[in-house]
Amino acid sequence: MEHRSMETRTIQVTEEKKALRGSLAETIEGFFLKHRDRFWKVHVVVLLLMVVLIGVPAFMPLPDEEASLFDDFSLFANFIIWGVWFPLLFLSVIFAGRLWCGVFCPQGAASEYASKKGFALAPPRWLRRDWIAIVSFVAVTIFGQVVGVRDYPLATLEVLGGTTLVAVLVGYIYGGGRRVWCRYLCPMGPLLGVLSRLGAVSFERAAGSAKGYPCPTFVNTATKTSSANCIECFRCVNPEERGTLRVRLRRLGREVEEIERREPNLWEVLFLFSATGLALGAFYWQISPLYIRLKHALGDIFMDLGLLHVVGSSGPRWLMVNYPEAGEVFLWLDVMAITIFMVTSMVAVALALSVFTALASLIDRRGLSVKDGFLRFGYVYGPVALLSLVIGLGQILFQTTTALGVTQQVVKSLEMAFFAAGGLWSVYLAYRLAKGNMLTMVPLSLGTVLVAALWYGVLF
Ligand code: SF4
Ligand code: SF4
Incomplete structure (x- = not known):
């Protein structure tokens, strides 16, 4: 009762x-x-x-x-x-x-x-x-x-x-x-x-009705189920018409939880993996001893080739940092080293996340192909990657709040809370997508931990 x-x-x-x-x-x-x-x-x-x-x-x-x-x-x-x-x-x-x-x-x-x-x-x-x-x-x-x-x-x-x-x-x-x-x-x-697939807003078709509106980003509004390409221009929202789309509010991450019927896209997943690695590379090259070693190794190669005078020169400002008045001048060697470092970081992180995602689909035992596994599980890393990136980009904002009198400890606690929220959200998505097969969560959580650990290294 x-x-x-x-x-x-x-x-x-x-x-x-x-x-x-x-x-x-x-x-x-x-x-x-x-x-x-x-x-x-x-x-x-x-x-x-x-x-x-x-x-x-x-x-x-x-x-x-x-x-x-x-x-x-x-x-x-x-x-x-x-x-x-x-x-x-x-x-x-x-x-x-x-x-x-x-x-x-x-x-x-x-x-x-x-x-x-x-x-x-x-x-x-x-x-x-x-x-x-x-x-x-x-x-x-x-x-x-x-x-x-x-x-x-x-x-x-x-x-x-x-x-x-x-x-x-x-x-x-x-x-x-x-x-x-x-x-x-x-x-x-x-x-x-x-x-946007993680977001709280979606433009949805009403059940049973469909109409093709001329969408600026070529979305077929008659069949639309994904938020990815919808730029929210409101042109297909005409409540008085049959077949209109309507604004819907939803639980955060809902679209990823039901990604199988939301037009999953392999390139989108590969982009998420690659962009995570590339963004990390952009932060790491500035602090990593690996970058210095790479630059020295490249310098040695060009010296052996007799081309050190070429890569040891600088280029115009529109091609590279060249501000002697600010004490910062890049050489062609820097440009090459930064590019190689960032691309390597992108490939390495994308490969690692691909392996974790493929493992999850193998463990899943629901007969998923590797591609379907990517499509179902790949979006899991979105929250940890996004919130870490926001903290990384927001460093200037956080530093300014300390200049305004907010204590360093408060700022760090805020950053940490935000960072933890991203990681936990990713793990939660993994849990929802695992649909009872808890073993599937293991590689997905490891992938999340990897992304979080790498971001932790540059953020804290
Ligand atoms: S809101 Fe604009 S961008 Fe989104 S589906 Fe409608 S017409 Fe396309
Ligand atoms: S940010 Fe959005 S609206 Fe602006 S150019 Fe890019 S896709 Fe278009």
């Missing part, structure tokens, strides 16, 4: 939660639909802000050693871009999906605007490959490191301004009003796509 009343109570609570989520989703949806026609104004405001934050410091002298972000605009802009904007952008995907892409991002909007005015060619087949965006991410990340994108305003302008110019050019050539850049080329796209 008592058991039955507890069950009834649990059902009641679940229903109440669903109703609350439903009404909150309707309120959010109503707000954005009401202001849908004004999204372009938001794009313009963000674009102007970006022009000021990215453009102005590039033409200012480098700040001197005593300067702080409170008295130097260049340092202030750097803090806003790399300390606030980037970490919060990634974090926002957890709570709001790719709202940044649909409502705020000036780069995507500029590309779409250009595509309405340009040649409107259909994107060629080679460009529509899923791996193209991975190549774009790897290339831009490594290039960002060698030009010092986080440290020098000129490099920030070059990378963020340069990709915006390419986005506009791509839009002018391809798409006819759609966002070819956002779907296939934006280096941020695949990362935001994978992370």
Whole structure:
């Protein structure tokens, strides 16, 4: 009797939660639909802000050693871009999906605007490959490191301004009003796509109805089950029409838990593995003795080849860090060593996670092929990778809070709590996906521990 009343109570609570989520989703949806026609104004405001934050410091002298972000605009802009904007952008995907892409991002909007005015060619087949965006991410990340994108305003302008110019050019050539850049080329796209699968917001079809709306990122809205490519532009949300999509709020990580029926994508998983290794490489080369050894070994090889004078020279600022006034000048040797170090880190981490994921699917004993195992279990590492990356990118923010009087201990505890949450969330996803076969959790947890341990080495 008592058991039955507890069950009834649990059902009641679940229903109440669903109703609350439903009404909150309707309120959010109503707000954005009401202001849908004004999204372009938001794009313009963000674009102007970006022009000021990215453009102005590039033409200012480098700040001197005593300067702080409170008295130097260049340092202030750097803090806003790399300390606030980037970490919060990634974090926002957890709570709001790719709202940044649909409502705020000036780069995507500029590309779409250009595509309405340009040649409107259909994107060629080679460009529509899923791996193209991975190549774009790897290339831009490594290039960002060698030009010092986080440290020098000129490099920030070059990378963020340069990709915006390419986005506009791509839009002018391809798409006819759609966002070819956002779907296939934006280096941020695949990362935001994978992370949005963990997020609390989804645009879902109502049961039994389907309609193909012209989606800017080529999502088939009549069959859509994945959040990855949805940039939340709200164009397919028309509640008065049959077949409309509706905003839904869901438990964090829900889409990954039911990934089998949510259009899993092998390239997305491989991207998650590779991006984790590449991001780690970008942090590690700056502190690792292995990097120094690699650089010396490369130097020896080039000396034996009689080419030390070539790799021992520096290049122009638009190709590598070359700021003698700040005491930092890269040589071609540095560029090569950084590239090799980061690519090696990417391959090593991707291989290790692939092995753990393949092991999980072998243990699973439900007759999964290695590919299906990847698709089911590969997304598990998303939370630990994401939250660690946010802490890594947020170092400037955390350092600033200590400058504002928050004690080092409080900041470290916050970082640690955040870090632990990422790891535990990954293990929880592994538990949900194991569906009772606890042995499956072992390799997945080991993969999570590996990612966490590697991040721990650079963060704490
Ligand atoms: S995919 Fe890239 S360019 Fe497009 S809206 Fe998102 S962040 Fe901006
Ligand atoms: S699925 Fe709908 S909301 Fe998402 S990008 Fe396409 S049209 Fe916009």
